[in-house]
Amino acid sequence: MPGKLKVKIVAGRHLPVMDRASDLTDAFVEVKFGNTTFKTDVYLKSLNPQWNSEWFKFEVDDEDLQDEPLQITVLDHDTYSANDAIGKVYIDIDPLLYSEAATVISGWFPIYDTIHGIRGEINVVVKVDLFNDLNRFRQSSCGVKFFCTTSIPKCYRAVIIHGFVEELVVNEDPEYQWIDRIRTPRASNEARQRLISLMSGELQRKIGLKVLEMRGNAVVGYLQCFDLEGESGLVVRAIGTACTLDKLSSPAAFLPACNSPSKEMKEIPFNEDPNPNTHSSGPSTPLKNQTYSFSPSKSYSRQSSSSDTDLSLTPKTGMGSGSAGKEGGPFKALLRQQTQSALEQRGGSPHRFCRRREFPFFTLTAFPPGFLVHVGGVVSARSVKLLDRIHNPAFVGIMGNTRSYKLLDWNSFNSDEPETRDAWWAEIRQEIKSHAKALGCHAVVGYSESTSICEEVCILSASGTAAVLNPRFLQDGTVEGCLEQRLEENLPTRCGFCHIPYDELNMPFPAHLTYCYNCRKQKVPDVLFTTIDLPTDATVIGKGCLIQARLCRLKKKAQAEANATAISNLLPFMEYEVHTQLMNKLKLKGMNALFGLRIQITVGENMLMGLASATGVYLAALPTPGGIQIAGKTPNDGSYEQHISHMQKKINDTIAKNKELYEINPPEISEEIIGSPIPEPRQRSRLLRSQSESSDEVTELDLSHGKKDAFVLEIDDTDAMEDVHSLLTDVPPPSGFYSCNTEIMPGINNWTSEIQMFTSVRVIRLSSLNLTNQALNKNFNDLCENLLKSLYFKLRSMIPCCLCHVNFTVSLPEDELIQVTVTAVAITFDKNQALQTTKTPVEKSLQRASTDNEELLQFPLELCSDSLPSHPFPPAKEHLESASSNSGIPAAQRATSVDYSSFADRCSSWIELIKLKAQTIRRGSIKTTVTVEKASPVGDGNFRNRSAPPCANSTVGVVKMTPLSFIPGAKITKYLGIINMFFIRETTSLREEGGVSGFLHAFIAEVFAMVRAHVAALGGNAVVSYIMKQCVFMENPNKNQAQCLINVSGDAVVFVRESDLEVVSSQQPTINCQSSCTEGEVTT
């Protein structure tokens, strides 16, 4: 009996009127956990009942505690007929199960009904008494912490990063059970919600067990997804990274970074199996059908991808084996071997975990310094599968014979089902692994998996970034102390991760290599694509920007195998085009690397959609990207040539404009320094060529030569023309706006505290007449662009701000419908400070030199320009600017050349200054409202003597939500547990609820509200790493019906404003949610 769950029902408020006669409600509450149910008394005739129940006690196994949600049902008592349900609250009690997190769940929860939405609120208190359990063979994994955050959580330190954990569970979807025909939609929805809640609980517990086996204590980057496979069932799957975390008592710095290769290292022969299993949509095959002439010698940006079906219909081309040669840097080999052994070591434990060892994957996207040694490039794999329920005879059995409505019994039937799905994913992961090997990497970071399902076809996708990791973090204990020390002797360089991990003479794909622009010692590629966040120590020039590639492909409607074949035939072309688009757009922006790349391929009845999002940046270590050249097919036609050169000019202008916009002005480096020891003659020609690109004589360029180096777009038909046009039509965000899909915007460091998380959904209906690929592409492109424009407009009051973590999701709910869902967060930043931080490294070093000479600083300069989020005491703007423009010394330095003895004083005075500023801003806004009022016809009569209305102090605590892992200007002091919620909403009165928009708007607002309420009840004041993983919307306007499923997750946290930490006179803004909630109870 390892646990006692205690629940108390305190009160309700704002209940709906259930008895029309009296306009009141006779409410009571059922509290259910597992198979035990308790009831409160009926509180007669009130919309704000005060039950104040006793403590309901459930004595349960901790296994159940993990799996089961606490289910609270509010009902209206009816003497003569059946009691009417008002709504339910599901509470996941998992956060109460680990010691450091929440100790009590207490607060107002919205009462939710799948048909009516939120109907009032209920105040509940939940506690858990856990007994120590020393049973070795336990099935529960209480105590393992889960984080959605894809980096090491802020107040923890990673002792060991163990590696990949995955699990999936399968069940029959209640919506497709026979019983669904006779039960109400409400019952069906609730069955589904409950089932998914149970399945997530079980999944989490199982993953926890695996973590315990690995001797870890936490899962970071936990990503759980649902596959609604329809008739064939419901799959809940999760991946994550097992870690051993240590709570940081004080924000101590991480261990020093060590990522510099050591030359003295003894050469260690290193052999690797060739990978005959690697399948790839080789770049050579599809080229002929393309309108683009893509130079084959061009780097394929090191993205090896593959698409195949289980039907083995696509010819599988082998890819060059990525065996690391003897010439490969000896240190690399050593590292590789160490990583390998580190990864293998863990697998040495029980045999059931042997499979996991095969996959050295990490779902993290940001790492402790020194963890990431080299990055190879993006690896991805896709596979088309047919969902087939006939494989599961047990299904039929339970549907035909069992009358009882039993959902939990997944062990009794379809027990082979998880195996099938497991095998599918294992196959894909195997492929990812071999791709990584081909890139000379032993690990995959920023790893994620996704599916797209349409009818019975399912595309499984996985992608990540091949990388070489520092084995130190992967092993138990301190094994290789000597290596560590040697590593640490070398100065850490900021460019290490850019250096190629593979052998340059035996490259897995054609690529241009140059010597690193930073250290001049190691080779780097010309472009780098990754799925991870920008490493914090990377040197970036200018700012980054969101880059998207959008693509539609029509597909014939087909059934089953024919359909799967058609899809798998299209996939390589999609991948190729998406990639080309990304590359073009990247070059158009004058940048050379992509971070956070996410390619989503969505399958619909009659089309495939591809959407790739990434954040482009200019990495200082990589070479300057060449321009884009346009070449025509018919060089003799004069007017055509003119047109071409016009286009070329436009492109060149755009590139120049973008460079200015994103402040990309890399330091000039003379050719000799870079070029000298490059062995390949090709490289030399490339360098020469890139100079000629800037000239206007591009049309005369011989294609046969051009193919070798510069990026040439060949325009031979209207299709290609369209593409070039679409390149140029991408409108940059309005001034004051930046956007990226990574955690933070490269080049902006001075965030202010205002954040606004939002979700925006758009659905468009395509007119069936113009369904050509081009029209489709245009529609899709417009949809995305307009959506972005709308966001910029809506958030204009926050300027200057940056949209971070912009996450687009595309789905094709019906034949002619395209749905795009965007979730992102807008964060404001201080513009003046932004100017200061955009210094090129050269400038920085110059500054350092000059300040060293002057000996004015008692601090190193970096302290104020880098580590402090903003400047300690900004003098008047004009003064700063004039000072810097006059003397040529950047403003930051000016300000720092002041005595630092009273540093702390200055800090606090700076905070006051900020506060003052905030006040004046507020005052300013009042002024504007007053003028508006005067202009209105209301007349001054109503606004005389405007006194503060009595509702100034709200009783609902503010809960922030953000998809980022941090809150700007604040410090996360505690992680309270994972939030993972699944809701269904259905309506049979769509018109009355304001149509589809009204329906979904209300639902999403309700979902936010429920997330906030749960966080507040845990004692938290924010959700970080929030993600809306699913938003499935279906409508039937003819029947006036609609249904929507939403799945969200994130980490509940407590944060404290940095200003409050420093200034003593703070008003404890953190945990007063609860007290204010109880206040609310009194006032009602």
Add this chain to the structure above:
Amino acid sequence: MTSELDIFVGNTTLIDEDVYRLWLDGYSVTDAVALRVRSGILEQTGATAAVLQSDTMDHYRTFHMLERLLHAPPKLLHQLIFQIPPSRQALLIERYYAFDEAFVREVLGKKLSKGTKKDLDDISTKTGITLKSCRRQFDNFKRVFKVVEEMRGSLVDNIQQHFLLSDRLARDYAAIVFFANNRFETGKKKLQYLSFGDFAFCAELMIQNWTLGAVGEAPTDPDSQMDDMDMDLDKEFLQDLKELKVLVADKDLLDLHKSLVCTALRGKLGVFSEMEANFKNLSRGLVNVATKLTHNKDVRDLFVDLVEKFVEPCRSDHWPLSDVRFFLNQYSASVHSLDGFRHQALWDRYMGTLRGCLLRLYHD
């Protein structure tokens, strides 16, 4: 390509004050978009009309969802669905309950019933305020009326507590409720020159002095818990006012009163002769208004009578406001020197308020 669905939901609910005003003013989405275009917002932001349309729709949808909560403002504070900073909540409420001067003048003193609601069409055409906005304002009046109708305690406090309005707006609503309850006639042509502010001022004085609540505040027996109503005029008081009749019915008393006032004001009043000539008429007018207040019909006509019997005669003789003040002060005070008159307290309660009202009503 048509947009089937287009929504934006922020964790903090976005409120655009300008769009809120347009919504409150009852403009349709199309009209609102047109008005916003005219405001030059497209040029300022570089947005397109489609963006504006989508943005306006979004805001309208949000406001529509918020409207249910605005009907009971405390709900807006406690609800969990929309996360809105307190200052914004206050703004939403204050603006929602704000009303147009032109509109309130039309319905002030009318019964807040279905019948009046039917006339909103005409009011809308007459005032140029959209029907939708008229309905909102009317429903606000009615809702506040319904909620505070049966309540004890201060009218203003009750309104403030249940609708979380600013002090000023709560006072205005108290006046509206008071006028609606007592059905004072305000629509006559003669009264057109009066603003809502004038009436609200009078209402406040009357609530403070002439209602049951005004008496209840006196430290009588705390256990009796008499109806502490601010809405209804004190019936007993109105009954007692009949006693004032003697001031004009008794010829000696009237003459004495006149001579007292004249002596005191001689040389101080620019319009002394006119005052002297008109004294009996004015006094009769003011006292008769008091004695008639037992009839509901005459209560309703209170303001018509005051304007007819006092404001208009003085105005036709071009009394300056200062002279009116001198006169009224002296007129009220002199009664204390009338030995034969025993209802001094009653007179003060009546005249104190009336003096305030008349001074406010006396303007062009």
